[in-house]
Amino acid sequence: MTPSQQKQFFDENGYLVVKDLLDPDDLVELRSMADKVLDGELRPEGRDGTSPREDFMIQWEPGVKDEPCLPRRQKIRVVFHLCHTHPSFWKHATRSEILDVVENLLGPDIKLYTDQMFVKPARHGSEVPFHQDSGYWTPLDPPNLLSCWLALDEATVENGCVHVLPGTHKQLLPHHAFEGPQSWGLLPHELDTSVEVPVELPARGAMFHHSCLVHRSFANRSGRGRRGLVSIYLPSTLRFVRPWNFEYGWKLLRGKEFPGCV
Numbered sequence: 001m002t003p004s005q006q007k008q009f010f011d012e013n014g015y016l017v018v019k020d021l022l023d024p025d026d027l028v029e030l031r032s033m034a035d036k037v038l039d040g041e042l043r044p045e046g047r048d049g050t051s052p053r054e055d056f057m058i059q060w061e062p063g064v065k066d067e068p069c070l071p072r073r074q075k076i077r078v079v080f081h082l083c084h085t086h087p088s089f090w091k092h093a094t095r096s097e098i099l100d101v102v103e104n105l106l107g108p109d110i111k112l113y114t115d116q117m118f119v120k121p122a123r124h125g126s127e128v129p130f131h132q133d134s135g136y137w138t139p140l141d142p143p144n145l146l147s148c149w150l151a152l153d154e155a156t157v158e159n160g161c162v163h164v165l166p167g168t169h170k171q172l173l174p175h176h177a178f179e180g181p182q183s184w185g186l187l188p189h190e191l192d193t194s195v196e197v198p199v200e201l202p203a204r205g206a207m208f209h210h211s212c213l214v215h216r217s218f219a220n221r222s223g224r225g226r227r228g229l230v231s232i233y234l235p236s237t238l239r240f241v242r243p244w245n246f247e248y249g250w251k252l253l254r255g256k257e258f259p260g261c262v
Contacts, residue, residue, distance in 0.1 A: 109237060130215070
């Protein structure tokens with residue numbers, strides 16, 4: 001698709017797939033860094049003169065986190081804020097291949113929020129219920145952020161790829177509190193699940209999706225892991241409707257800042 005066709009598809013559906021976003025060599029490098037994070041061989045680095053953390057911010061798989069016989073990488077559900085704590089992941093979040101698509105979809109004034117690596121380990125990866133990302137990011141108005149979900153491994157229906165409800169990105173729905181690691185979400189009977197689409201991706205492919213797009217993923221009971229590295233962006237024209245003291249700040253990557261905005 002041409003950039004204008006990509007923009008039209010995104011505006012209508014709330015997501016866009018780019019199947020060959022990264023060069024193969026870049027994928028090899030990124031996979032190597034992800035492996036080191038998951039195995040505990042790579043540690044965060046200090047920034048702005050601060051002392052580095054002992055480890056990255058990690059959410060563990062609740063069903064297996066205390067299993068002594070499982071390797072560390074099989075027990076991790078999500079790793080947060082890699083781009084703010086290690087230069088290799090900052091390099092990825094700010095690469096032109098991503099920002100060119102973000103600019104086409106969001107506009108020229110781009111800020112970075114953060115990143116998250118969703119691990120979905122083989123046989124143990126837990127489900128993620130229906131939700132909209134902006135259900136978690138309510139201090140920002142309007143709810144108009146963009147995530148780049150990059151497949152470090154092939155993402156298929158069998159190993160828990162993301163499923164989306166196209167066209168649901170045009171309003172933010174009321175969310176419910178859930179028990180478990182995914183604390184906020186939507187109930188299936190409130191949604192038209194007949195339009196649900198599984199977004200299968202080859203390794204080094206990506207899905208860009210709007211922060212109000214309803215999506216979910218199922219548990220991974222297959223023998224293949226499914227890692228996705230998600231970088232999150234927003235227009236620098238968004239405003240805070242209440243304080244949000246994000247410790248890493250909001251980094252301008254392209255364009256300009258605006259008074260009174262993020």
